[in-house]
Amino acid sequence: MDKFIQLTLNGLTEGSTYALIALGYSLVYGILKLLNFAHGDVFMVGSFIGFGALHALGGSADPVVPVWLLLVLITLAGMAGCAALGVAIERFAYRPLRDAPRIAPLISALGVSFFLTYSMQLMFGAQQRDYGTFALSNGSLYLKGFNIGDVRVPILRIITISSAFALMVVLWFLVNKTRTGKAMRATSFDREAAAMMGIDIDRVIAFTFVLGSALAGAAGVLFALRVPTTATIGFLAGLKGFTAAVIGGIGSVPGAMAGGLILGFAEAYAQGYWDTRWSDLAVFSLLVVFMLVRPQGLFGRADIRKV
């Protein structure tokens, strides 16, 4: 039972990271019908920005601000930096191809992905960057928390999971309860009609990229608080985020959240109960199963074509 609880906790932690990445995919796909394959690398850049901010604030051994403020600031730095990056990517890599055949922005996205990976590697080197979170408060983020049975739920995981969920709630509020969110939903439904109604499409699309990329940046920081980051983590993380978005229903915000959690649990249980060599197989097999059984995903709508 303890193992099940631990694996569920692991799945919740990983799944909330995947959900944040998947949200970015879903938001962009909903508006532009574009699979932004550079999104995983925005997540990677976020982790590096967080690393830089951490060291600008004194590092984990001797931070100049209280630990809680340090964590908030580095997360905000990651979000802000990635938001700016997202806007730049949209402006220079996707906007010129908005009216081109669908494959053109897809190829551009792949190019941006590789560009980001190898630029970061060139600028910052190949070695892994460790936030040194264990050194923060002398390991208390790992060693203190509360217990469920004999399983410790450390403060770090509480922070990761609750931050991710808080961001998802904020996103839901933005999309469903604000004028900008209404504009986003209108653009997603029918871009031309939205434009005719006076909605500034370029601004809405840019804002969508701001939101999605900021979430990816937050995911990057939350991820790197627990495991080292390197310039090559973006590809697999992005692939898993994309898988989560598809499982949940690409274009659906609640679907992305659910898909991320499902993927996190699947990965954790596969790693914990099955052979450790096959966990990625289990995860991507889910993608195949969903494409065969329910291609629109859990919360997505099947496409209706008028004949």
Added chain:
Amino acid sequence: MKRAMVLAFVLVVACGATAAALAKPSAKTHFTATQALNCKSTMKIAFVTPLTGAAGFLGNEQLSWAKYAVKTLPAKFALKIQLVSGDTPVEAGPAPAQALAQKYVADKKVIAILGPSTSGAVAASSQAYFDAGLAHVSPSATRTSLTKSVDGKPKEATPGFFRVVPDDAIQGPTDARFMIDKLHAKKVVVFDFQEPYSLGIAGQVEAFLKSKGVSTIHLSVANTVTDFSSFVTKVPSDADFVFFPTQTPPAAQTFAQQLVEQGKKAKVFGSDGSNNPAQFHFAGSYVSNFAAPVSLFPYNKAIIAGWSKDNGGAQPGSFGPPTYGAVQVLLTAIQKACAQGHGKVERRAVIRAVKHVRIKNWILGGEFRFSTKTNDPFNGRFYIFQIQSNGSYKLVQ
């Protein structure tokens, strides 16, 4: 007329294709054995190492020492050497090593190869180098099967391959024996990362532990995994140690942290791939390595000071100094071959000379020479360190 022109065109193309196929260079020597270099000319040593990817830290450290060695040593051997380097990221498999082998074989000025640094790259490219007569001396490839037959299978490397560090057949039993004799381990979890380095050494350790009656559990993890939380759940709560032969020290650090997070008592025992005090510094863990700290030997003081000055005051790690030593071996061999060739040197002469190299005041301690039976160091040994509470490494064996 038009038909005749088309037919003529097709004929020309067919002849051209046939000629190209027949003229395809053989995999064998492109650089003939009689082609010798003038020892007074600038010759090249090509360094093949991972400069990018997860093991990039290792390659870059080694490259800094290779550059320092090539900057300071050739004049002492009356040689002019240019260092060139090629990248073999471990994630890319054997292909980059094979491509670089073709490149350096074809470069007439390349007189010897430093590396490859990784065992997989050696296995992939040794035949190409040997066929071209190129000696290749590695500062870090420790897989046993490169120079010794394992389980009746042929050696993976050729007689042109040499290494200046001992192999995993020494590291594995050394680590396992230490766990049993000094640490009294009763239950050990052994990991591998589904790539040649860890598979070899994990096998060695597991076999030795089992032969001495220690309970072992073997777990296999893809080397792309960075979050080990779910794998930690498979570590029994009564396990004493986790043998963790990763090539990325931060992975060892993360694993050690996650063991503590989940309340496991097992300590991490890392292999030489995890040896990096800046990145793996979890107190109470153990690490083995093929080199003792070079600062232990007073005659290295000037070398360390000079390298440190060239590298922004950095402190020597454990992968760099063997690279310096490997360059020293190559230069000694090239000098010998030049003397024997009366001012001219052929690639194969360097291979013959490397085998007989002897170096006093070896950077890794003592005197260096190759074993008479294999192309491994004579009397190579591994060292074990315990990580202290301040993150420093204390030599315990």
